[in-house]
Amino acid sequence: xxxxxxxxxxxxxxxxxxxxxxxxxxxxxxxxxxxxxxxxxxxxxxxxxxxxxxxxxxxxxxxxxxxxxxxxxxxxxxxxxxxxxxxxxxxxxxxxxxxxxxxxxxxxxxxxxxxxxxxxxxxxxxxxxxxxxxxxxxxxxxxxxxxxxxxxxxxxxxxxxxxxxxxxxxxxxxxxxxxxxxxxxxxxxxxxxxxxxxxxxxxxxxxxxxxxxxxxxxxxxxxxxxxxxxxxxxxxxxxxxxxxxxxxxxxxxxxxxxxxxxxxxxxxxxxxxxxxxxxxxxxxxxxxxxxxxxxxxxxxxxxxxxxxxxxxxxxxxxxxxxxxxxxxxxxxxxxxxxxxxxxxxxxxxxxxxxxxxxxxxxxxxxxxxxxxxxxxxxxxxxxxxxxxxxxxxxxxxxxxxxxxxxxxxxxxxxxxxxxxxxxxxxxxxxx
Amino acid sequence: xxxxxxxxxxxxxxxxxxxxxxxxxxxxxxxxxxxxxxxxxxxxxxxxxxxxxxxxxxxxxxxxxxxxxxxxxxxxxxxxxxxxxxxxxxxxxxxxxxxxxxx
Numbered sequence: 001x002x003x004x005x006x007x008x009x010x011x012x013x014x015x016x017x018x019x020x021x022x023x024x025x026x027x028x029x030x031x032x033x034x035x036x037x038x039x040x041x042x043x044x045x046x047x048x049x050x051x052x053x054x055x056x057x058x059x060x061x062x063x064x065x066x067x068x069x070x071x072x073x074x075x076x077x078x079x080x081x082x083x084x085x086x087x088x089x090x091x092x093x094x095x096x097x098x099x100x101x102x103x104x105x106x107x108x109x110x111x112x113x114x115x116x117x118x119x120x121x122x123x124x125x126x127x128x129x130x131x132x133x134x135x136x137x138x139x140x141x142x143x144x145x146x147x148x149x150x151x152x153x154x155x156x157x158x159x160x161x162x163x164x165x166x167x168x169x170x171x172x173x174x175x176x177x178x179x180x181x182x183x184x185x186x187x188x189x190x191x192x193x194x195x196x197x198x199x200x201x202x203x204x205x206x207x208x209x210x211x212x213x214x215x216x217x218x219x220x221x222x223x224x225x226x227x228x229x230x231x232x233x234x235x236x237x238x239x240x241x242x243x244x245x246x247x248x249x250x251x252x253x254x255x256x257x258x259x260x261x262x263x264x265x266x267x268x269x270x271x272x273x274x275x276x277x278x279x280x281x282x283x284x285x286x287x288x289x290x291x292x293x294x295x296x297x298x299x300x301x302x303x304x305x306x307x308x309x310x311x312x313x314x315x316x317x318x319x320x321x322x323x324x325x326x327x328x329x330x331x332x333x334x335x336x337x338x339x340x341x342x343x344x345x346x347x348x349x350x351x352x353x354x355x356x357x358x359x360x361x362x363x364x365x366x367x368x369x370x371x372x373x374x375x376x377x378x379x380x381x382x383x384x385x386x387x388x389x390x391x392x393x394x395x396x397x398x399x400x401x402x403x404x405x406x407x408x409x410x411x412x413x414x415x416x417x418x419x420x421x422x423x424x425x426x427x428x429x430x431x
Numbered sequence: 432x433x434x435x436x437x438x439x440x441x442x443x444x445x446x447x448x449x450x451x452x453x454x455x456x457x458x459x460x461x462x463x464x465x466x467x468x469x470x471x472x473x474x475x476x477x478x479x480x481x482x483x484x485x486x487x488x489x490x491x492x493x494x495x496x497x498x499x500x501x502x503x504x505x506x507x508x509x510x511x512x513x514x515x516x517x518x519x520x521x522x523x524x525x526x527x528x529x530x531x532x533x534x
Contacts, residue, residue, distance in 0.1 A: 054469065057534070058461050338473060345469045349461045356460075363466035364523065366515060368474065382511050384518025398518030402510070413510050416483055424479025428472050 037062060037355050040122060040132035042112050042293065044068030044096060046075070046337040047138030047325030049429045050344025056103040059352045065130060066099065067122070069111040073430070074165035076196060077337050078422055083162065083173050084206025085214075086375050092165060094430040115297045117318050134351050137299070137306075138325040138340065139291025140164070141195050144304070147287045148188075151261040159263060159282045162203075163195060175281045176207060181215040183280035188258045188268060189224040190285045193305070195326045195335045197230035198381070200285060202371040205235065208243040209374050218246070221277060223270055225252040230334075231371060231379055231401055238373030238411075258284075290327035297321070305329045311387045312350035312360045313343055322347045331392030333385055338367045341429055342385075362387050364395065370418035378414035464526030467519075471527070472534060487531035495528040 052066045073094045081087035099105045114123040121131045162172040211218040250256030255271035289304030306323040307316045315321040325340035333339040342365035383399030480486035501507035503516035
């Protein structure tokens with residue numbers, strides 16, 4: 001049923017053009033020029049699912065197809081709560097039922113293996129092809145295992161990254177449960193840029209929360225190639241207050257840079273070989289790049305990310321392809337679910353306006369990122385962005401992190417808002 | 432209902448204006464205020480409201496305007512909305528305030 005022939009595709013394109021040229025007369029009937037076009041969205045995470053939903057909100061008669069291989073999507077945000085032992089996998093599971101049933105989005109459960117940009121069609125692993133007028137890709141991240149000697153992708157079954165939520169999340173959780181009291185949890189943190197900048201540090205916070213309750217003699221060591229990290233002062237304030245000296249963070253310039261991983265001995269070599277750190281549970285979060293399909297289609301730059309026109313998130317490489325979310329180069333916007341959600345709305349509006357022959361608009365967008373230090377103690381960073389001089393940039397005077405030295409009731413309110421944020425954004429994306 | 436809501440609002444507005452085709456087309460466009468309001472919906476929706484974050488669809492535009500300005504100018508206590516509100520001018524706040532009830 002998804003096997004569109006070239007001739008059918010041309011018919012669709014013809015209708016689109018006719019509708020676009022109809023312009024004002026069409027709009028007078030309450031429809032937009034975009035209505036008959038077909039937009040295919042690849043990837044059902046925060047960026048892709050938001051784009052699909054808002055395309056239908058902005059232009060209800062548009063035909064929208066969302067291609068995603070997994071029937072259930074597990075959000076990366078919230079997965080640290082599972083690892084910390086106070087949420088289960090069902091809590092972070094999202095389905096596509098509402099997008100299909102309430103928004104009339106066609107859900108195709110398959111993997112895109114190739115894109116023919118000239119023919120404007122995507123090929124699925126089953127062999128079928130789907131034609132598009134506009135293609136949206138939100139492929140997320142893949143890992144650069146080659147950057148770390150001694151370990152390869154297949155080792156993730158023993159040494160989880162848990163940086164894509166799902167079975168990896170459960171694996172890390174079960175390893176922590178099996179670890180004896182007095183054990184050592186070692187995290188090898190990733191270099192910039194990577195998905196969810198505060199995520200590694202929230203994770204160690206919540207592992208510490210679990211250890212404090214169940215295995216209080218245990219230790220946590222973060223080996224970090226960086227010399228600083230997101231919300232660092234606030235995390236360290238919270239660690240001191242709640243976990244004493246359980247968490248040890250080693251900066252890149254202070255011996256923290258991992259140089260090789262000995263998988264069989266669960267040991268990380270660091271500091272020019274002077275340091276060998278043995279782990280009972282090892283969480284290696286590799287360096288990252290855009291999801292593989294973006295590379296296959298030829299959309300990536302030398303650094304492995306996708307350059308886009310940051311006003312519309314249209315690929316610099318192809319006029320009919322939009323790329324958003326973690327895979328894209330988005331100026332000051334961090335690689336976060338909230339950024340992807342906001343970008344999805346920008347992309348949806350840009351596509352509907354372009355199909356209607358209108359110029360793009362320059363909105364402002366936002367990022368809100370909460371991190372739990374304990375289940376009742378959260379810190380946040382917020383920002384407002386606008387496109388300026390070719391890039392998404394923070395609006396002067398806006399944004400920033402939670403105050404340092406705030407009261408426990410302030411931290412608790414932010415912990416409550418953390419749960420509200422999760423409920424809200426998942427409803428906005430998949431609800 | 433959900434999927435046709437925006438369309439119906441747009442159509443109703445078009446009919447209400449009963450103006451020229453050009454005016455009807457302009458009203459049918461996605462506007463900057465609408466897109467900025469969509470950004471806020473990430474948190475401020477019915478599900479967020481169940482956990483204590485106001486659903487802006489249920490709050491009058493005038494109240495949204497006055498509270499955003501109060502957050503921005505430090506006249507209302509906040510955990511995070513002060514940091515957000517400082518990113519918007521009066522004109523931007525007014526442009527988006529009227530859209531929440533339409534989603």
